[in-house]
Amino acid sequence: xxxxxxxxELETYNEHEQFYLTLHLARQDPVFFRQFxxxxxxxxxxxxxxxxxxxxxxxxxxxxxxxxVTGSLDQDEIIxxxxxxYTPVFRxxxxxxxxxxxxxxxxxxxFGDREFTRNEGCFNIITPLTEHSIxxxxxxxVLNILISGKxxxxxxxxxLRFSNTISTFLNQSLYLYEQSSWMIADTDRDPxxxxxxxxxxxxxxxxxxxxxxxxxxxxxxxxxxxxxDHEAGISFPKKPFSGDETILKMxxxxxxxxxxxxxQQLADDFGFSASYVSRLIKKKTGxxxxxxxxxxxxxxxxxxxxxxxxxxxxxxxxTGFENLEHFSRQFKKRYxxxxxxxxxxxxxxxxFPVPDQEKQPVTLSA
Numbered sequence: 001x002x003x004x005x006x007x008x009e010l011e012t013y014n015e016h017e018q019f020y021l022t023l024h025l026a027r028q029d030p031v032f033f034r035q036f037x038x039x040x041x042x043x044x045x046x047x048x049x050x051x052x053x054x055x056x057x058x059x060x061x062x063x064x065x066x067x068x069v070t071g072s073l074d075q076d077e078i079i080x081x082x083x084x085x086y087t088p089v090f091r092x093x094x095x096x097x098x099x100x101x102x103x104x105x106x107x108x109x110x111f112g113d114r115e116f117t118r119n120e121g122c123f124n125i126i127t128p129l130t131e132h133s134i135x136x137x138x139x140x141x142v143l144n145i146l147i148s149g150k151x152x153x154x155x156x157x158x159x160l161r162f163s164n165t166i167s168t169f170l171n172q173s174l175y176l177y178e179q180s181s182w183m184i185a186d187t188d189r190d191p192x193x194x195x196x197x198x199x200x201x202x203x204x205x206x207x208x209x210x211x212x213x214x215x216x217x218x219x220x221x222x223x224x225x226x227x228x229d230h231e232a233g234i235s236f237p238k239k240p241f242s243g244d245e246t247i248l249k250m251x252x253x254x255x256x257x258x259x260x261x262x263x264q265q266l267a268d269d270f271g272f273s274a275s276y277v278s279r280l281i282k283k284k285t286g287x288x289x290x291x292x293x294x295x296x297x298x299x300x301x302x303x304x305x306x307x308x309x310x311x312x313x314x315x316x317x318x319t320g321f322e323n324l325e326h327f328s329r330q331f332k333k334r335y336x337x338x339x340x341x342x343x344x345x346x347x348x349x350x351x352f353p354v355p356d357q358e359k360q361p362v363t364l365s366a
Contacts, residue, residue: 003195006202010082010103010141019050020086024137024208047260051088080216083107083142089135097147100124101197105140108255109133112183123226125169130181143201147219165234166223167252185226186233194227212308246270247284250277250355251292258296260319263289298334299320305343312339 013021026036037054045051045058052058086338091110100109106119110133118124126132137143169183187193200218203211226234250270254261266289267274280290299318304310311320316327316339329341 002073003198003202005346006198009203010143011346014082014084016048016050016084017086018085020088023052023088024086026282051090053090060089060090063094072313077148077212078200078204078219079146080184080201083134083136083144085136085139087136087305089133091131093131095128098126099127099145100126100134101143101145103141103143103197104139105136105142106141107140108135118184119186121187121194123187125183125185127181132182144199144221145197145200164301165231166227169234170237181237183234183236185230187226187230188233189198189228190225193222193230196225248278250281251285254289254292255296258300259292266313273324293320294330298331300328301331301339302342305339306346312343315339356365 023036026033031340037052040052040055040058042055044056047223049059049061051060053060062222066278100107100118100123102118102120102122104120106117107115109118109124111130134142166183167184194304196218200215203214203218208214250266253266253269263278264274267277272280278289281287281292285292287295297319301321304315304318305312310314310327313324316324319327321327321330328339331342335342337345
């Protein structure tokens with residue numbers, strides 16, 4: 001599909017948009033609106049995933065997980081779809097990251113009691129479990145890019161390991177209790193980034209081989225382009241967490257040196273005792289130093305088992321495990337299956353559940 005075809009498909013009103021436009025127009029006449037509602041069947045609305053707030057029992061995805069979106073984030077990791085124009089406004093939250101990109105025109109977004117207008121070329125990154133809403137009531141085109149937490153830890157390793165505005169936001173979102181719930185990146189209608197987003201959209205809807213790899217690469221290029229040319233246009237709530245930025249630098253160091261880092265070394269580098277660093281990490285993330293390091297190592301190992309043909313011994317060595325026996329034993333303890341069986345199962349297309357803490361790496365304060 002060419003970019004022209006992608007544009008045409010996005011501009012065309014789909015079945016849901018046609019219904020929502022009719023619903024929107026019907027609201028202008030109270031008598032006709034009552035008649036319109038009387039002719040709707042709530043079971044059919046639910047089956048077609050159509051939102052009509054006035055009809056109890058229609059589709060209302062207030063709390064969304066991966067199973068409720070088009071496709072499967074467990075399989076594709078990144079999904080792109082158009083926000084249907086004229087969709088009734090509803091507040092919702094989900095267990096995955098979302099990037100909202102204004103391809104043309106503008107949209108309105110709310111977070112808590114704050115409302116914002118997002119204009120063409122603007123990205124809004126929303127962290128898991130953040131309640132928000134979006135409204136598009138004209139011919140504007142807005143894209144929703146759904147991203148599993150695993151992608152942020154795997155595909156964005158090159159971003160997380162260096163100090164920059166996006167890595168600060170992502171490290172807060174992935175590990176810290178007191179996180180920023182959203183981030184804005186205004187690309188000033190940059191045509192290069194717009195074309196990358198269109199390529200991402202086309203790839204998301206394709207069945208091409210190495211699709212997941214291509215999606216991850218395109219998304220990384222988008223973030224790199226934002227950092228190269230538009231870092232001044234990045235902002236997020238200025239109440240990230242109480243205290244200084246030391247914990248962010250520690251998390252970045254762990255991400256960078258996950259294969260070899262150990263607690264005493266980390267403490268020495270920052271001029272603290274090991275016991276203080278251990279308590280600080282536990283307080284701010286809800287996880288121990290060892291939990292974080294092991295989580296990163298296992299995520300990297302799983303990614304390599306899924307995507308490369310290196311031997312399991314090489315993968316164990318490349319992800320910081322002592323030896324093959326130790327890696328295999330710990331992998332089976334964590335996932336209930338050996339690394340070799342995991343590789344075979346995943347490559348044969350078998351669905352494989354992962355622990356809840358890896359599906360939802362973000363943690364929130366109680």
